Amino acid sequence: MASPADRPQLARARQLELYRRAVRTLPGGANSNFRTWGDDTIYMDRGAGGRVWDIDGNEYVDLRMGYGPVILGHGDARVDDHVNERMRRGVSFSLTTEDEVRAMELVCELTGWVDMARMTVSGTEATMHLMRLARAYTGRNKIVKFEGQYHGVHDYALISVSPDNMAELGDADNPVRLTWGRGIPEAVADTIIPARFNNIDRLRRLFEREGHDIAAVIVEPVLGNAQGIMPQEGFHRELRALTQEFGILEIFDEVKTGFRFARGGAAEYFGITPDLASFAKAMGNGYPAAAFGGKREIMSLLPEKVSHGGTYAGNRVAAAAAVKTLEIIRDTDALETVHATGRRLQDGLREVLNEAGVAYHFTGHPSMFGIMFTEKVATEYRDWADTDHALYDAVAVGMHARGAMPEPDSREPWFMCEAHAADDSVDRAVTAFEASLRAALDDRARETAGVSAQGAMSHPAGG
Ligand SMILES: Cc1ncc(COP(=O)(O)O)c(C=O)c1O
Numbered sequence: 001m002a003s004p005a006d007r008p009q010l011a012r013a014r015q016l017e018l019y020r021r022a023v024r025t026l027p028g029g030a031n032s033n034f035r036t037w038g039d040d041t042i043y044m045d046r047g048a049g050g051r052v053w054d055i056d057g058n059e060y061v062d063l064r065m066g067y068g069p070v071i072l073g074h075g076d077a078r079v080d081d082h083v084n085e086r087m088r089r090g091v092s093f094s095l096t097t098e099d100e101v102r103a104m105e106l107v108c109e110l111t112g113w114v115d116m117a118r119m120t121v122s123g124t125e126a127t128m129h130l131m132r133l134a135r136a137y138t139g140r141n142k143i144v145k146f147e148g149q150y151h152g153v154h155d156y157a158l159i160s161v162s163p164d165n166m167a168e169l170g171d172a173d174n175p176v177r178l179t180w181g182r183g184i185p186e187a188v189a190d191t192i193i194p195a196r197f198n199n200i201d202r203l204r205r206l207f208e209r210e211g212h213d214i215a216a217v218i219v220e221p222v223l224g225n226a227q228g229i230m231p232q233e234g235f236h237r238e239l240r241a242l243t244q245e246f247g248i249l250e251i252f253d254e255v256k257t258g259f260r261f262a263r264g265g266a267a268e269y270f271g272i273t274p275d276l277a278s279f280a281k282a283m284g285n286g287y288p289a290a291a292f293g294g295k296r297e298i299m300s301l302l303p304e305k306v307s308h309g310g311t312y313a314g315n316r317v318a319a320a321a322a323v324k325t326l327e328i329i330r331d332t333d334a335l336e337t338v339h340a341t342g343r344r345l346q347d348g349l350r351e352v353l354n355e356a357g358v359a360y361h362f363t364g365h366p367s368m369f370g371i372m373f374t375e376k377v378a379t380e381y382r383d384w385a386d387t388d389h390a391l392y393d394a395v396a397v398g399m400h401a402r403g404a405m406p407e408p409d410s411r412e413p414w415f416m417c418e419a420h421a422a423d424d425s426v427d428r429a430v431t432a433f434e435a436s437l438r439a440a441l442d443d444r445a446r447e448t449a450g451v452s453a454q455g456a457m458s459h460p461a462g463g
Helices: 013-022 077-089 099-112 125-138 200-213 235-247 267-270 316-329 333-357 381-386 387-402 418-424 425-458
Strands: 043-048 050-055 061-063 115-121 142-146 190-194 214-219 248-254 274-277 290-294 361-365 368-372
Touching: 061 425, 077 316, 099 115, 099 190, 099 214, 099 267, 099 290, 099 316, 115 125, 115 316, 125 142, 125 214, 125 248, 125 290, 142 200, 190 200, 200 214, 214 235, 235 248, 248 267, 267 274, 316 333, 333 361, 333 368, 333 418, 333 425, 387 425, 418 425
Parallel strands: 142 190, 142 214, 214 248, 248 274
Antiparallel strands: 043 050, 050 061, 115 290, 274 290, 361 368
């Protein structure tokens, strides 16, 4: 058993110093709540391919890939050179350039079912506009969303997203609307109906009761914010049939899965044609490109009948990045490489886990997968609570000190990029995982031994 003193330690002096400076100006020391980890907050210097370096000079195999967008690799010269060339001609006109037209043509071409699309800057804006469109098209107000699914930070999306304590979601038979933080008007929250993933019977009952008032179901095809929990066999097919039966629109939130699971995203992967979809992340290799689109009949409510705008919507940098990234995804075997590399990494981890005798399941798709320490296959967000996420968190944090960086929160999947195939990233990640798992299990064993020794001392009479 390795002693804790043998554990590698990360240099963190500069990051700690920057954190102390940052918290004076940025709440929590970062520009997003999801990046604030107190004294452990990470401050980056640079990235190249599948690697990143923090400002203390620590190098990591990047398994976060910026929460998913960097599908090709950091600093991909094919994309960056194109963006650079375009941006020298001016970045923001709030008028339309040909790249914007080309980017949306590519979204239509790659998905094969999107007839029309518009660019936004973020996934948040994309899902927000889709909800508005669905309401406008159907004349109904309510939107069904699944517990544990994240669709961005607008008020309509921050309902029943990702509490640690499942009791906050209400009774399993009667889920409540759980707002994430203060400031979301009750009237807004009341338009959102939380549902449970992989549970068609419950949805049918809901539609029978309230279908006349439901404009759309928004669904991320897998639970991308719960380690990529997968749909059960037939779930998406039945959901599609059910929405059609009740005249309810289906919105696929492909912000994470789009141009990643397949060229045509999760819609292609699962063989589903939704009515509307949001895209972001992989469509711009890390540049802030996003889009929403769908059937012509619905999208044609723009521009006259439904509002959509944005000073930076379709800006030069985003449009150029989207054109080049989508062309690469269409014309090269980048995605096949990403998928094969993900499978190779899973094979390496599987070997380590089987050897360690730990109960686990892989969740998600090889390009974006999670590892759940559990006997039972998770089918919905509530199941995350029954996994050994304390063990996962210890492994993930341990990996940072060993040169590989998954998200420290067990709910976020590992993301693969094309560049991971170009060097020894997979081997390094497996080695870091193996050593971290062993250390975490050793710590557990030590704690358990400590507790029983203490127990023996405090109850010397036994019995
Ligand atoms: C499925 C999904 N939808 C929407 C969003 C919001 O996208 P953005 O962060 O670009 O606003 C995210 C972000 O992670 C996401 O994963």
